[in-house]
Amino acid sequence: MNNTVGFIGLGLMGKPMALNLLKAGFSLVVHSRSQAPVDAVVAAGAQKAVSPADVAGRARRIITMLPDSGDVEQVLEGPDGLFSALQPGTIIIDTSSIDPGVARRLATAADARGAKMLDAPVSGGEIGAIGGTLSIMVGGDPDAFAEAKPILDAMGNPDKVIRIGESGSGQICKVCNQMVLGATIAVVGEAFALATKAGVDPAKVRDALLGGFAASRVLEVHGERILTSNYTPGFRAALFGKDMRIAAATLTEQHVPAPVSSVVQELVGSLLERGRGELDYSALATVLFDLAGVDALR
Amino acid sequence: MNNTVGFIGLGLMGKPMALNLLKAGFSLVVHSRSQAPVDAVVAAGAQKAVSPADVAGRARRIITMLPDSGDVEQVLEGPDGLFSALQPGTIIIDTSSIDPGVARRLATAADARGAKMLDAPVSGGEIGAIGGTLSIMVGGDPDAFAEAKPILDAMGNPDKVIRIGESGSGQICKVCNQMVLGATIAVVGEAFALATKAGVDPAKVRDALLGGFAASRVLEVHGERILTSNYTPGFRAALFGKDMRIAAATLTEQHVPAPVSSVVQELVGSLLERGRGELDYSALATVLFDLAGVDALR
16 A cells, blocks of 8 residues: 555656556556546556545555646646545655646645645656656655655656755746756757858758857757757647746746746747647747748758 | 968967967967967967068968957958968968858958968867867868868867858857857856745756756856856856857848847847956856846856
């Protein structure tokens, strides 16, 4: 019983994360809105629960991996939600990327029920979820983190499972992560657009920049995608749009003017407006190519 | 005689680059406006010339390392300039960061005199110049590049001495490099400002981000500078301001709207307006800290 881990939300990310927990030897009780991934994970050895409340009754370590703040609120506080059947001492580990303020509020609500909630958003996309190499940025109680660490280590790279600070700080860190990613992809798009317009091979520019201070994982990984117009996700632009909306709300709430991130948010909005939400988020560069009238890279 | 290399412009970058050429066994004839670095390089084995024209008469491989487009025009086309005494077959290697259009024009002018000019701007700062580990982005004639390669290799990392394309493409690549650097530093500043305002340790955020797709050399090297407010250059913000002005002019000339780089250029302008031009260019982050009212990181 104590070794049983609950898992709610078996989407693109959640399903491979759950499978990695099974592989690491954890007993799993799962719940998800779609039946197909539940069947797949049950076939791999998990037990099936009928509701979040059912999960709460059968596990005291519970992972959630859901699309947005409202989904997490619903699974915790809604009818048949986790809170309706929570056992004292339970640790809820929310690996979703949600509003830091909502994460803090839910952690306080969990405290009031004699439980703990960690915010533990991940980075690394579907590839990281499948390979068990995710970075995990954790906010919340240090003892709860210590207890959750072996579970998180089974889904991520143990060296990259980092406690950032108090409740909400994992989500703040994720916002920082997405801000940096968005700006870097956008400026790489601008640079490739300039090179192309000026008759210079952007692939050569990428090579040269990777050798100096402008080097980044974005230039390496997403730069390659952009040069080959390979926008199969990866991480869907629509979800990145959600992340940038959370970033904008958080920046406003914390009274942090962020001129670069504001522009990036507008560019991501333009990407979605152009109907490219199902592409990989590195397709953000195509908005810059459109602006510059660069057809070669589209 | 054929092994003699001319070197004009012994500033913060030029002087260590010239010393590395001497160390690699090249005979050097040098000219610079300031006397002190000339004396230092002569003491290390170089010969002294009285003018650029004097250099042109004594060397057929000539490096220039000057602050801005106008300085390069003056040294090539001015009274007692290189062009006034240029030997046929001479290769001028301009390692300055200047306007790509000026670089193209001067290369055409060199062609008309039976000589070649390569644009070969560098990246890596004073540390790279001293260590001989610069990245060098080269535009111009392929044969001239092949002849110049051993000279460039003595000043940079041979793997990072890359021919990008025709004349001007080295400077276009440098513009791309500076655009990416500026946006990355600015967004790291925004992220650290957000973290600090939200009560989260920005050093932890840096650690976490370095483990994922948001990782970059900027976050690693400049992120460390920003966290410790260590703004001893390095590379002076005033020179970065010049680079961003070249970027803006080039983007306009090529009809490339670049919303992120435009914002970055404004932020760099604000940095200089605040009297911080003598700091390292990573001090760009302090403009974001000012905007957000974050004192802790200044």
